[in-house]
Structure formats: C-alpha cells, structure tokens
Amino acid sequence: GPRPVVLSGPSGAGKSTLLKRLLQDCEGVFGFSVSHTTRNPRPGEADGKDYHFVTREEMQRGIDRGDFIEHAVFSGNMYGTSKAAVQAVQAKNQICILDIDMQGVKNIKKTELNPIYISVHPPSVQTLEQRLRDRNTESEESLQKRLQAAINDLEISKEPGLFDAIIINDDLEDAYTKLKGALKEEIAAVQTSKDS
C-alpha cells in the first residue's frame, strides 16, 4: 500500500488544522490513524474519530499486550498509535496519516513503517503561544508544558535527515499548498490506482 505520512511539530503549530483540510480536500486518499489517549476530550472531539479516549489502566493494558506501534507521555497524558489504527487505514489502500509528537517520531524510526516525515513549525514561539492561548483548550500548566516541549522539539528537528520536509505554518493557505505539494506524488499514485 501507499507510504504512510507522519505529521509532527509542536502542539499548536497547526497539524490538525492542516490534516483536516487534507482529508476533506483529497477525499478517499488519506485516512487518519486514530490514536489512543488518556487526556480528556475537548469540546467537539468525538471518541473513535479524533482519539480513542481511554483510562490509564486501559492504555497500560494495551501497551502490555503489545497493541501499540509507539506510545509516549506528552504534557502529563499518555498517547499511542495502535497497530489496529494503522491497519484500518491501510486495509482501505489509503495513505495513513499519523499526528504524533517528537518521541513518537523517534520511536517510529525504529520500526519498519517507513513513512514520509513532515514537521509543521510555527513562525515563532510567540505566535505558537498566542495560538495555543486563543485555542482555549489548555490550563496554564498544560500550556507551559506544551511550550517547553515545543522549544525542545524545535531544536531537535534541526537534526539533519530527521524530517523529509519542514513546513512553516504562518499563512495557512501557503502552508497547506506546501503540504499538498510535498505529498503530490503519493496523492497522484493513490488517485491513479483508484481510477484503474
């Protein structure tokens, strides 16, 4: 099947915004890998669509059973990509998109998934902070943890070869055009195979 895509980058950089657009714009081409998390759902988030919302005990049982390709603790909550989440997308011959943090990127690199790695960056840490504050989803404590992780991860993402593309999400239209451009060959291949 087509190569999966890993979308990473600091919390608040715009990954979900960009990937939702990609899913809508290229209908049937991409499928989202629905992660598990122990964090509480935000208003508007649906269980099984945005995440599988689980307790710590359920998540730990899944990890112990070997259900996860990768898992990490981010801002005090557990997150993980299950084998079933990726297989569900791949079974439809779609490009599987994983929205994961830097620990996830490092762990996926140790597997045989062989995805395309894309990092979404904010234009500045100040803009990132403003976007996170405006999103109104985080407590002050969670926001500070996310900003600290962002500063660390932006430094790590300078490592040569870690990402196939880095997209600065300043103007949304421009960032979306660049994201779609970075994936144009994969999109065309899936569209061609669907037509034939």
Ligand SMILES: Nc1ncnc2c1ncn2[C@@H]1O[C@H](COP(=O)(O)OP(=O)(O)OP(=O)(O)O)[C@@H](O)[C@H]1O
């Ligand atoms: N180019 C942009 N210009 C202005 N605001 C933006 C832009 N892109 C995204 N946003 C806004 O910034 C906020 C963070 O975006 P989003 O939730 O997509 O980030 P994220 O990287 O998915 O974060 P997380 O990792 O926490 O899920 C949202 O409120 C979104 O509407």
Ligand SMILES: Nc1nc2c(ncn2[C@@H]2O[C@H](COP(=O)(O)O)[C@@H](O)[C@H]2O)c(=O)[nH]1
């Ligand atoms: N390593 C993983 N990271 C994940 C996964 N699913 C989401 N994430 C990352 O967590 C943070 C926070 O997400 P939020 O929805 O609480 O804002 C963000 O960087 C996501 O990319 C996963 O399965 N594994």
